[in-house]
Amino acid sequence: MQHSDTSTLMENESLNPFLIAQKQIDKAASFLSLPRHVVEILKKPKRVLAVTFPVKMDSGEIRVFEGYRSQHNDAIGPTKGGIRFHPDVTLDEVKALSMWMSLKCGVVGLPYGGGKGGVICDPRTMSTGELERVSRGFMEAIADIVGPDKDIPAPDVYTTPQVMGWMMDTYSRLKGSYSPGVITGKPLILGGSKGRNQATAQGCIYTIEEALKELNLPPEKATVAVQGFGNAGRIAAGLLAEMGCKIVAVSDSSGGIYDAEGLDLERIGALKDNSSILEYGESCRITQNALLELDVDVLVPAALENVITSSNANRIKAKIIAEAANGPTTPEADQILAEKGILVIPDILANAGGVTVSYFEWVQNLMNHYWTEEEVIGKLKGIMVTSYHEVRKIATEYKTDLRTAAYMISLLRINEAMEARGWV
Secondary structure, eight states: OOHHHHHHHHHHOOOOHHHHHHHHHHHHHTTTTOOHHHHHHHTSOSEEEEEEEEEEOTTSOEEEEEEEEEEOOOSSSSEEEEEEEETTOOHHHHHHHHHHHHHHHHHTTOSOEEEEEEEEOOGGGSOHHHHHHHHHHHHHHHGGGOBTTTEEEEEOTTOOHHHHHHHHHHHHHHHTSOOGGGOSSOOGGGTOOTTOTTHHHHHHHHHHHHHHHHTTOOGGGOEEEEEOOSHHHHHHHHHHHHHTOEEEEEEETTEEEEOTTOOOHHHHHHHHHHSOGGGGOGGGEEOHHHHHTSOOSEEEEOSOSOOBOTTTGGGOOOSEEEOOSSSOBOHHHHHHHHHTTOEEEOHHHHTTHHHHHHHHHHHHHHHTOOOOHHHHHHHHHHHHHHHHHHHHHHHHHHTOOHHHHHHHHHHHHHHHHHHHTTOO
16 A cells, blocks of 8 residues: 555544444445445434433442443344443443444344443542442442343453442342343353453464464464453463464553563463562563564454554554554554455454453353353354354355454344344
C-alpha cells in the first residue's frame, strides 16, 4: 500500500468501538443479500440501560457511580456478556462489546445473543468492602433486566469470580431463591465451571493450532509475542510454550520485554505477581508498540481495543495474529494486514472460548449437574476447531478474510432466528 493511501486511511480512521462494530457489520452484510432493515436492526443494540447508584465508601463518604448494560439482540436466546469495572468505560464501548458478543456467540453456535455491562470506576483504588458494595449496587440497579432466561452477565476487565459471587448472591436475595444461572464465571462452590479460568486462552490456542497447520508451521519452530500479560495472555503464553512454541516477547501495562532466545515464563509470572515484569532485565525492555512490530510467527494481542491501526499495520511482520482481546484491530488496519497476506484470527472466533465455557457453566447450573474439567475442555476443543474450519470454508468460498467470514456466519444465524420468530 502506498504512503498516500495510508495517510488518507489515518485521517478517516475512527477509534470509536461502536462505529468500528457497525462498519464491520456493514462489510460482512455486503457479501450477503440481507434486507437493509435487518442490517439496521443488527447495527444497534435492542436495549441499553444506563444507571446511577450510591455507594458508601470506607471514609463514610457517599459516592455515586454510573454504569451501563447493553443487550444487543435476543432472537436466538438470552443475551450474554461480561461486566467490566474500569475508569474509561463508555456507553459506546459497552454497546460495541455487546454487538461483538452477539457475533461471537453466533460464530461458535451458542443459543445466545450478546450483552455487555460496565461501571465507571477504578477497582485498583478500592478496598474489598468498597468493591463488594459497588458490585452489589450495580446488580441491584440492573436486576430487572437480567436473569437466567433474560441476560446472563460474566466477568470482564477488572472483575473476578468473587465479584460474580457477590452479584449472584444479590440477585438471589432480590428474587428470594438461589439463582446460580443468572451469572457465569462464579467461584466453583457457587456453581462455577471447571476449566473456566483458562477457557479464553485455551480456545485461542486451539485456533492458533489450526492456523499453524494451515501454514505448515510446526509449533516447535514458531516464535510468539504476547501483548498483554493478564489472565488470557499469561495463560495463552504458558499453553503455547507447552506446545513447543518459543515465547520471545510479552508485555503488560508497564511495558514489554523481549529476548530472541526465548523468555523464562515462570520467572516473568513471579515478577508479575510480586513487582514488575520490567525487572526481568533492563537490556530486554521494549515498548508496547515495538512488541507489536517484532518479526515473529504468531502475535497475540491480549490487552485492549485499537492497538493495531492504520498507523502501525504496515510495520507488522507476524504471519498469524490471534486476537485474544476484543477489538484490537481497526477496519483500516485489517485492510492493510489482508494486503500483506497476514492471517488474522478474529476476536469473535479467537477468544470465544470464554463465552463457550460460560455457556457450559450456565447449562450445568440449569441441570444442577456438573462436568469434569476433561469433559469441559474436550467439548470446548470440538466447538473451537469446528468453528475455525467453518469460518475458513466461508472465507475461501467468498474470497474474503476470516473476520468478514466469521461475521457472515453470525449475521446469517441471527437473521434466520429473527425470520423464524416473525420479527423481520
